[in-house]
Amino acid sequence: xxxxxxxxxxxPNDIGGLPAEPIQQVDHxxxxxxxxxxxxxxxxxxxxIINTEEKRCGVEAxxxxxxxxxxxxxxxxxxxxxxxxxxxxxxxxxxxxxxxxVDVRYSDQG
Amino acid sequence: xxxxxHDHDGADEHAHAGISExxxxxxxxxxxxxxxxxxxxxxxxxxxxxxxxxxxxDSRTPALGAKVVARAWVDPDFRARLLANGxxxxxxxxxxxxxxxxxIVLENIDQVHNLIxxxxxxxxxxxxxGLPPDWYKLKPYRARAVxxxxxxxxxxxxxxxxxxxVRVHDLTAVVxxxxxxxRPAGTEHYSEEELAALVTRDxxxxxIPVTIDKGTVAP
Numbered sequence: 001x002x003x004x005x006x007x008x009x010x011x012p013n014d015i016g017g018l019p020a021e022p023i024q025q026v027d028h029x030x031x032x033x034x035x036x037x038x039x040x041x042x043x044x045x046x047x048x049i050i051n052t053e054e055k056r057c058g059v060e061a062x063x064x065x066x067x068x069x070x071x072x073x074x075x076x077x078x079x080x081x082x083x084x085x086x087x088x089x090x091x092x093x094x095x096x097x098x099x100x101x102v103d104v105r106y107s108d109q110g
Numbered sequence: 111x112x113x114x115x116h117d118h119d120g121a122d123e124h125a126h127a128g129i130s131e132x133x134x135x136x137x138x139x140x141x142x143x144x145x146x147x148x149x150x151x152x153x154x155x156x157x158x159x160x161x162x163x164x165x166x167x168d169s170r171t172p173a174l175g176a177k178v179v180a181r182a183w184v185d186p187d188f189r190a191r192l193l194a195n196g197x198x199x200x201x202x203x204x205x206x207x208x209x210x211x212x213x214i215v216l217e218n219i220d221q222v223h224n225l226i227x228x229x230x231x232x233x234x235x236x237x238x239x240g241l242p243p244d245w246y247k248l249k250p251y252r253a254r255a256v257x258x259x260x261x262x263x264x265x266x267x268x269x270x271x272x273x274x275x276v277r278v279h280d281l282t283a284v285v286x287x288x289x290x291x292x293r294p295a296g297t298e299h300y301s302e303e304e305l306a307a308l309v310t311r312d313x314x315x316x317x318i319p320v321t322i323d324k325g326t327v328a329p
Contacts, residue, residue: 013231014229015253016229016230016252016253018228022265023243023250023251023254025243026244027243027245028244033142033143036166038241039161039164039167040142040146042163042167042208043155043159043160045209051210051283054302071138072137072247074138078141081145081298089149089152090145095145098144101210102144102147106134
């Protein structure tokens with residue numbers, strides 16, 4: 001019998017109390033874009049566009065595989081885009097076009 | 111968790127870049143830039159706000175929390191106010207709270223050792239400590255701190271005697287905790303500034319005590 005109920009009882013963020021590996025005391029200096037991403041999160045919170053709990057839920061909604069494979073701030077920015085789509089603040093097309101534009105600009109600079 | 115992580119999902123399109131070229135922004139950095147610029151174009155946020163918030167983030171380090179702890183050690187009235195309302199006492203001390211959070215300060219005493227964790231994500235007393243270290247945000251600490259705190263503490267070299275209660279506090283989006291460590295013995299003649307220099311980030315998370323030799327060996 002597959003234990004699907006384990007998937008339902010705990011959402012991906014709900015890991016308190018689970019067995020896990022020994023703690024490795026790792027840390028890293030934030031890259032500039034990661035710090036900008038953090039500042040963006042704070043500013044979105046100030047303007048009540050996305051609050052902290054919405055952000056946490058937005059990360060959780062990415063699902064276990066995405067959460068497991070993306071880094072911390074990668075999860076944040078993807079969660080923000082999903083929330084902004086859902087709230088009708090951005091559209092996927094708009095974002096895709098802007099990302100192309102940014103990519104070309106970065107390439108030209110490079 | 112540096113950049114090489116991108117390779118997991120093939121999201122980094124820049125693997126073809128020659129080793130001598132500067133690294134081009136990855137997919138998620140492009141996404142961050144695009145989202146930020148779109149929101150600025152729509153006048154929902156401003157570039158100035160982002161820049162100012164980066165400055166705020168840069169201004170928050172564990173040295174701030176250390177000053178609060180040292181003041182609490184030398185000023186019993188401040189300590190009482192800090193324990194009564196952490197946020198108000200920190201604000202009185204000149205530390206602004208840029209987020210909409212309350213702060214509860216947990217005092218370590220002979221019978222009680224406190225430890226903070228955010229099991230669901232990465233909540234942290236950012237206004238007074240800055241951003242959390244990576245290990246605080248990763249699964250091993252978040253998962254195990256609540257179920258086997260003494261084992262976790264031992265991995266940080268901290269052995270808590272069995273007759274001392276260990277209390278683990280799980281932060282939320284709106285309620286943040288800060289540990290007020292025990293003042294180490296032998297510091298009776300230290301100035302407030304000298305005391306602050308002993309207080310580390312990890313001591314204010316609660317994973318190590320404050321020691322005179324600053325974290326080399328736990329008592």
